[in-house]
Amino acid sequence: MAIQLPNTALLSSLNPAARRSLLVALFTLLLLRGRIADIPNAAFSKLKTVAIRQDISQEELAQALQQVYINEPDGSKTVLVPYKGHISKVTIYPTSSPAFAKSAKHFPLIPASNKTNLDKTFLRQLFPILRIAFPSWHSKEALILVMHSFFLVLRTVLSIGVARLDGRIVRDLVSSDGKGFAKGIGLWFLLAVPSTYTNSMAKLSSRMRTRLTRYADDLYLSSAPDLRYYRVALESGLTDVDQYITSDITSFCDALAGIYGNVLKPSLDFVLFTSQLAFSLGFRGTTSLFLTYYLTAKILRSVTPAFGRLASVEARLEGEYRAGMGRVGRESEEIAFYGGGLRERSILGRAYMRLIKHVNSIYKIRIAYEWTEDFLIKYMWSAAGYCVISIPVFMRRVRNVGIQTHGPRLHEKPDNEVANRTESYISSRRLLLSLGDAGGRLMYVYKDLLELAGLTARLYTLLSTLHNLPHPPLPEDPAQENIVLRGVDVGIPTAAPQFVTPSDSTEDVSLSFDGSEVFARKATTTTVLVKDLSFELNPGDHLMITGSNGVGKSAIARVMAGLWAAQGGGDVKRPMGKKGMFVVPQRAYMVTGTLLDQIIYPDSYPDFVASGRTHEQLMEILTAVNLAYLPSREGGWSTRKEWRDVLSGGEKQRMAMARVFYHRPKFAILDECTSAVSSDVEGRMYEHAKSLGITLITISLRPALMRYHTQLLTIAGDGTGRWTLKRIGTAEERMDMDREIVTLENKLAEIEKWETRVKELERLLKVQDI
Numbered sequence: 216m217a218i219q220l221p222n223t224a225l226l227s228s229l230n231p232a233a234r235r236s237l238l239v240a241l242f243t244l245l246l247l248r249g250r251i252a253d254i255p256n257a258a259f260s261k262l263k264t265v266a267i268r269q270d271i272s273q274e275e276l277a278q279a280l281q282q283v284y285i286n287e288p289d290g291s292k293t294v295l296v297p298y299k300g301h302i303s304k305v306t307i308y309p310t311s312s313p314a315f316a317k318s319a320k321h322f323p324l325i326p327a328s329n330k331t332n333l334d335k336t337f338l339r340q341l342f343p344i345l346r347i348a349f350p351s352w353h354s355k356e357a358l359i360l361v362m363h364s365f366f367l368v369l370r371t372v373l374s375i376g377v378a379r380l381d382g383r384i385v386r387d388l389v390s391s392d393g394k395g396f397a398k399g400i401g402l403w404f405l406l407a408v409p410s411t412y413t414n415s416m417a418k419l420s421s422r423m424r425t426r427l428t429r430y431a432d433d434l435y436l437s438s439a440p441d442l443r444y445y446r447v448a449l450e451s452g453l454t455d456v457d458q459y460i461t462s463d464i465t466s467f468c469d470a471l472a473g474i475y476g477n478v479l480k481p482s483l484d485f486v487l488f489t490s491q492l493a494f495s496l497g498f499r500g501t502t503s504l505f506l507t508y509y510l511t512a513k514i515l516r517s518v519t520p521a522f523g524r525l526a527s528v529e530a531r532l533e534g535e536y537r538a539g540m541g542r543v544g545r546e547s548e549e550i551a552f553y554g555g556g557l558r559e560r561s562i563l564g565r566a567y568m569r570l571i572k573h574v575n576s577i578y579k580i581r582i583a584y585e586w587t588e589d590f591l592i593k594y595m596w597s598a599a600g601y602c603v604i605s606i607p608v609f610m611r612r613v614r615n616v617g618i619q620t621h622g623p624r625l626h627e628k629p630d631n632e633v634a635n636r637t638e639s640y641i642s643s644r645r646l647l648l649s650l651g652d653a654g655g656r657l658m659y660v661y662k663d664l665l666e667l668a669g670l671t672a673r674l675y676t677l678l679s680t681l682h683n684l685p686h687p688p689l690p691e692d693p694a695q696e697n698i699v700l701r702g703v704d705v706g707i708p709t710a711a712p713q714f715v716t717p718s719d720s721t722e723d724v725s726l727s728f729d730g731s732e733v734f735a736r737k738a739t740t741t742t743v744l745v746k747d748l749s750f751e752l753n754p755g756d757h758l759m760i761t762g763s764n765g766v767g768k769s770a771i772a773r774v775m776a777g778l779w780a781a782q783g784g785g786d787v788k789r790p791m792g793k794k795g796m797f798v799v800p801q802r803a804y805m806v807t808g809t810l811l812d813q814i815i816y817p818d819s820y821p822d823f824v825a826s827g828r829t830h831e832q833l834m835e836i837l838t839a840v841n842l843a844y845l846p847s848r849e850g851g852w853s854t855r856k857e858w859r860d861v862l863s864g865g866e867k868q869r870m871a872m873a874r875v876f877y878h879r880p881k882f883a884i885l886d887e888c889t890s891a892v893s894s895d896v897e898g899r900m901y902e903h904a905k906s907l908g909i910t911l912i913t914i915s916l917r918p919a920l921m922r923y924h925t926q927l928l929t930i931a932g933d934g935t936g937r938w939t940l941k942r943i944g945t946a947e948e949r950m951d952m953d954r955e956i957v958t959l960e961n962k963l964a965e966i967e968k969w970e971t972r973v974k975e976l977e978r979l980l981k982v983q984d985i
């Protein structure tokens with residue numbers, strides 16, 4: 216009995232030399248395939264690298280390191296990345312606003328459900344994400360996908376050749392055909408290498424990750440007026456965005472890339488191997504096989520746990536634990552001063568236990584599921600397969616069992632029935648084992664798909680939440696010269712109605728999985744802190760805002776700066792950009808980077824270079840805030856340090872004032888940002904700001920600062936939201952007030968002396984009593 220595969224007929228029809236050449240060509244192609252997609256890029260980046268290497272000196276290298284990126288005329292940025300002692304350039308095209316507007320319509324808010332299933336919702340969530348990961352059919356990602364698919368198909372086809380060869384080698388062994396056996400072994404080795412070559416989808420995963428991360432970053436870190444990074448938590452309730460962007464995107468891409476390989480290969484194996492077996496097993500055998508598949512799928516489906524939901528909860532708990540760790544790192548000094556290590560450990564320990572308990576429960580569920588799966592697929596399928604193969608043998612029907620060929624072969628020995636039956640048995644058995652393996656992997660795919668559905672739900676939640684945030688306060692008017700507030704209610708923003716399900720409108724609800732916390736946020740009525748606020752500030756109208764703690768002074772600053780929307784139908788007009796209005800908040804923020812970066816923030820080094828400003832001018836600014844010693848003490852302008860820890864509280868506040876002097880805005884809102892600065896330096900900084908023509912809006916509880924202002928806004932703080940606006944007086948009146956303040960401060964300084972005297976007198980009185 217001769218052996219031949221219908222779909223390898225082409226291979227068999229070739230003469231041995233041609234067949235060998237074809238196999239060698241395939242083998243070479245397989246070895247090179249990982250490189251093919253890289254060639255254009257690798258060659259290109261090599262060329263660029265060489266060009267840079269030839270020109271670059273140490274000084275230029277240092278300069279490039281400080282430069283970080285170059286703004287290109289077409290709006291793109293060329294990022295300079297230090298790599299193996301040279302600088303490699305990566306061009307990044309930021310996602311434009313029209314592109315976001317176009318893709319926003321694919322991300323409507325989908326109400327969360329308690330189940331993550333492979334249903335229409337999953338597809339509705341997956342497709343818009345795929346659109347971002349695969350922007351077009353001729354993108355590099357699509358090319359990689361096509362190439363991987365090609366090699367997957369090739370491997371499957373080769374595995375049928377392996378099954379056939381297996382049978383042939385055993386047949387030659389049984390029939391003592393030494394020459395045929397040696398030939399078979401040679402071919403076996405030749406086929407073994409390409410057949411065992413595994414397909415790595417890691418590259419596709421990393422490319423998808425880059426696309427999705429850039430999209431999410433551009434959307435999240437949007438500039439004014441969107442400010443999604445600021446508004447998302449307050450106005451939608453979505454927290455731990457860092458976990459979504461850094462971890463969930465990666466898991467999603469790995470899962471998606473893995474699923475593709477895990478679906479395509481076993482599906483192909485399944486179809487090809489079943490058709491091979493069906494060819495030899497006949498109608499009865501094939502029907503029995505399909506019955507076995509059907510029963511297995513039914514049983515497994517009924518015992519499959521909600522893997523999607525479990526994956527989603529795991530990602531959320533992971534995010535909470537990670538956020539806790541980040542907080543301790545950030546606030547380490549405060550925690551150390553309070554001696555709060557133990558307390559933090561118990562908080563983090565609790566978060567970790569919640570995570571690990573969940574992970575363990577998944578393992579338990581998974582073990583039970585995998586046990587059932589192994590039993591069904593490895594043992595039940597094999598037993599069913601043996602029975603099906605044995606039918607023709609035991610019934611002694613004259614039938615070609617196994618992989619069939621048509622026509623006699625040159626080396627066939629006509630009477631060798633046992634050898635032929637062995638060959639057929641070995642080939643069929645190998646096919647059955649491969650089929651079992653493919654079936655097992657296909658069953659796993661169901662579980663993987665459920666997990667992918669969970670991750671898809673989380674990623675979709677992030678993107679749809681960011682896309683559907685309420686419209687930002689108001690577009691800025693470039694021609695606006697002054698600040699005008701008309702009938703503004705200042706209140707704390709709450710989650711917009713679209714993020715709250717109707718049933719949650721009055722009660723708190725516990726957080727659930729797959730990002731549904733976004734929808735489960737408690738809706739409350741807005742708390743109005745200041746009612747019907749109206750005033751107009753022109754250049755030179757220095758305003759001081761005062762009132763007791765928590766009355767809403769900083770809230771007014773947030774409304775003026777466009778961070779919070781004006782409520783009560785009020786209207787806010789303000790000058791545009793950081794040249795129009797610059798806010799210095801209570802907590803001084805230090806950016807990652809050089810000493811120079813601290814002064815020019817939020818500008819970057821390329822902006823500094825483009826502005827034509829010099830280091831001498833920066834030195835003058837530092838002198839104005841009494842920080843002139845910093846460049847020499849810290850080793851120059853380009854020193855990089857963790858400035859948050861290096862500078863003292865007062866130094867950080869003075870650095871924040873240096874930023875005001877660098878940007879010279881029309882209006883500067885100073886929100887208790889000089890509380891740690893000594894009063895003489897504070898006074899000098901105020902005078903300097905005014906001499907630069909900056910109009911000051913100060914939020915403070917220190918009456919001593921009143922002298923630098925012309926108007927005083929006092930918030931009543933009695934819960935009514937009332938306020939008063941008064942003129943502080945003429946220059947002469949302010950001088951009088953200054954004098955009175957100095958007198959009062961001198962008197963206050965004597966309090967200690969008087970208290971000591973009172974104590975002395977009390978002591979004397981006690982002595983007389985005895």
Ligand SMILES: Nc1ncnc2c1ncn2[C@@H]1O[C@H](COP(=O)(O)OP(=O)(O)OP(=O)(O)O)[C@@H](O)[C@H]1O
Binds near residue numbers: 449707744766770771
């Ligand atoms: N994001 C927020 N979510 C909930 N409540 C907030 C939020 N921001 C501020 N508040 C509340 O709004 C009220 C006013 O806050 P604001 O920061 O304006 O106070 P303030 O007058 O500047 O106080 P202080 O003098 O202590 O700085 C406070 O009760 C505060 O708890």
